[in-house]
Amino acid sequence: MALTRALDMERIRSEFPILGRQVHGHRLVYLDSAATSQKPRSVIDAVSRYYEDINSNVHRGVHYLADQATEAYENARARVARFIGADDPRGIVYTRNTTEAINLFARTWGVATLKPGDEIVTTEIEHHSNLVPWQMLAALTGATLRVAPVRPDATLDLDALRGLISPRTRLVAMSHCSNVTGAIHPIEEIGRLAHAVGALLFVDAAQSAPHIPLDVKALDVDAIAFSSHKMLGPTGIGILWAKPEILEPLPPFMGGGSMIREVWTDHATWADIPARFEAGTPNIADAIAFVEALDYLDGIGMNAIREHETTLAGEALARLGEIPGLRIYGPPTGAPRSAVVSFNLFIDPADPDSLVHPHDVGTVLDAAGIAVRAGHHCCNPLMRKLDIPATVRASFYLYNDIDDLDTLVTALRNCREMFDR
Ligand code: C6P
Numbered sequence: 511m512a513l514t515r516a517l518d519m520e521r522i523r524s525e526f527p528i529l530g531r532q533v534h535g536h537r538l539v540y541l542d543s544a545a546t547s548q549k550p551r552s553v554i555d556a557v558s559r560y561y562e563d564i565n566s567n568v569h570r571g572v573h574y575l576a577d578q579a580t581e582a583y584e585n586a587r588a589r590v591a592r593f594i595g596a597d598d599p600r601g602i603v604y605t606r607n608t609t610e611a612i613n614l615f616a617r618t619w620g621v622a623t624l625k626p627g628d629e630i631v632t633t634e635i636e637h638h639s640n641l642v643p644w645q646m647l648a649a650l651t652g653a654t655l656r657v658a659p660v661r662p663d664a665t666l667d668l669d670a671l672r673g674l675i676s677p678r679t680r681l682v683a684m685s686h687c688s689n690v691t692g693a694i695h696p697i698e699e700i701g702r703l704a705h706a707v708g709a710l711l712f713v714d715a716a717q718s719a720p721h722i723p724l725d726v727k728a729l730d731v732d733a734i735a736f737s738s739h740k741m742l743g744p745t746g747i748g749i750l751w752a753k754p755e756i757l758e759p760l761p762p763f764m765g766g767g768s769m770i771r772e773v774w775t776d777h778a779t780w781a782d783i784p785a786r787f788e789a790g791t792p793n794i795a796d797a798i799a800f801v802e803a804l805d806y807l808d809g810i811g812m813n814a815i816r817e818h819e820t821t822l823a824g825e826a827l828a829r830l831g832e833i834p835g836l837r838i839y840g841p842p843t844g845a846p847r848s849a850v851v852s853f854n855l856f857i858d859p860a861d862p863d864s865l866v867h868p869h870d871v872g873t874v875l876d877a878a879g880i881a882v883r884a885g886h887h888c889c890n891p892l893m894r895k896l897d898i899p900a901t902v903r904a905s906f907y908l909y910n911d912i913d914d915l916d917t918l919v920t921a922l923r924n925c926r927e928m929f930d931r
Contacts, residue, residue: 516818517810519911525550525806526909536879539914544689544717544850544905545883546739550806553742556799568794569768569785582798587784590749593804594734595725601757603750603784604792608716609639611735611750612683614787615712616643618760619733619752620681626652629678631709633658634895635666635688638888640714644683653680660895664691664839672703679709686718686734690887690901691840692823692850694718701730710756716740720907721819721848723812732756743803744796750787757783764789815908819849822906822915826851829919835859835926839901849906852887854898855922857930866929868900874928875902878921 523529526548531538540548560582566575568583584599591599605611624630630644634657641657648655656679658671666688675682682704687694701711710732715724719734720741726734733752739745762769762780766789771779780786807815827843830836835856841847855871857864872884883903886893893900904918 516814516821517908519909522810522909523911525552527551527554529909533879533881534877537917539878539880539917541904541906541910541914541918542881542883543720543907543910544740544903546745547720547742547907548909549742549744549803552802552806553744553799556802557744557795560795560798565795567791579794579798583792583794586797586801589801589804591751593724593808594719594751595727596751597727598754600783601751601754603752603757603787604797605735605748605750606746606793607739607748608714608735608737609643609748611748612639612712612714613643614750614763615733615735615752616647618763618787619710619756620644620647620653621650622760624648624651624653624680627678628653628680629656629674629676630654631656631658631671631674631679631682631684631704633666633671633684634660634891635664635691635693635889636683636685636891637689637714637716638890639716640683640685641891654678657891660892662895663842664892664896665693665841665845666695668696671700675700675703675707675709677707679704679707681710681712683712683714685714685716687715687722687848687850688840689717689850690852690889690892690903692717692848692852693841694722694846694848697731698729701732705730717848717850720807721812722816726751738796738800738803741803742806743800746793747796747800754783757787760786762786762789766790768792810908818908819906822910822912823847823849823851825912826904826906826915826918829915830922833919833922833926835864836922839896849910850903851905852901852903854901855926855929857926862897865898866925868902870929871902871922871925874925875918875921878917878924880918880921882918 564578566579568580587602588599656674704711713731713734715734715736719736738747769789838853855866868884
């Protein structure tokens with residue numbers, strides 16, 4: 511049964527071949543899209559088509575195939591720019607993933623800009639990818655890292671974050687959407703505060719770009735990072751976007767082919783952006799196939815996807831909340847959130863020691879054909895703050911429907927009974 515009229519679920523499901531398979535004798539219920547999404551047939555075909563038709567290196571050859579591959583690779587860059595509302599494709603830098611995009615920005619902008627006394631502001635709810643690179647940058651430059659705390663209810667303390675932004679701040683680096691709680695953070699407001707003190711806003715959009723219409727101009731962010739694999743595209747391709755005027759004066763990230771203008775034995779000069787940041791043979795096939803993913807998302811419409819997921823998340827919160835002893839971590843009802851739901855099962859809600867270990871819950875769900883993530887979700891500081899080892903996380907996407915939620919709820923009720931015995 512379709513939950514909303516926003517999407518044609520039958521058609522969408524039929525376009526994702528993996529959703530037709532069985533796991534442990536059950537229909538696969540894939541609720542782990544925050545880790546990586548499934549891929550529609552058009553993306554899978556685009557990868558093979560590239561190797562069958564135009565496989566060649568880019569920006570090097572003088573032959574027909576090299577021209578075709580280069581054109582497709584650069585058209586893909588322009589397509590990504592259009593997807594996020596950026597006017598100039600020179601602001602799009604291909605990386606392997608969000609993690610590499612954040613490290614690239616830290617190692618280029620950060621090393622070129624920061625000095626002792628400067629401050630980077632981030633938050634306790636960040637994925638390690640948006641925390642550790644800033645820790646490393648602070649150690650390298652003598653800058654100070656300030657970290658806004660999470661409240662005991664697992665929401666970000668926005669007042670504390672506002673209070674940390676000062677004339678010493680050079681960069682605020684924060685997630686648009688938490689991969690654990692699904693909270694959507696007010697990046698427009700934080701951006702205004704950052705800009706008022708002359709700082710930049712860097713947004714980790716790994717969990718928002720796949721689910722929320724994004725427009726970098728309307729949001730007025732300075733740089734963002736996201737991963738193709740979380741938004742129907744292939745693994746191995748990520749995006750750093752930054753305003754071209756920010757990228758223009760920066761030094762390269764890595765040295766090698768493609769990123770140079772001229773090389774002598776003792777020095778070199780740099781290519782223009784974005785080539786300056788793309789040393790070596792890039793991931794051509796997956797950059798080109800990423801276009802199919804973006805076309806697929808836009809074909810359905812990011813607003814329709816958001817509407818579908820909001821309805822599904824609302825239903826999930828209500829239904830999961832009825833399971834005795836199930837505790838959900840994250841924003842209060844009505845607060846902006848994505849379709850990521852983290853929770854734990856306690857046999858006795860009043861006794862923290864009665865926690866059913868999330869890995870055990872994950873294993874029971876897996877036996878029923880349900881794929882969720884159980885763990886710390888690369889968010890150790892958040893887990894420490896919540897005083898839990900891990901959570902179970904169900905993350906929904908455009909191909910999930912109410913029957914997936916039904917299956918999850920039934921399996922969780924069974925799981926609770928099993929551990930209560
Ligand atoms: N989160 C999850 O299961 P990469 O691995 O580089 O594509 O993305 C890193 C990353 C950065 N920021 C956020 C908010 C993320 O959620 C992730 C990836 C996955 O939650 C894998 S750990």
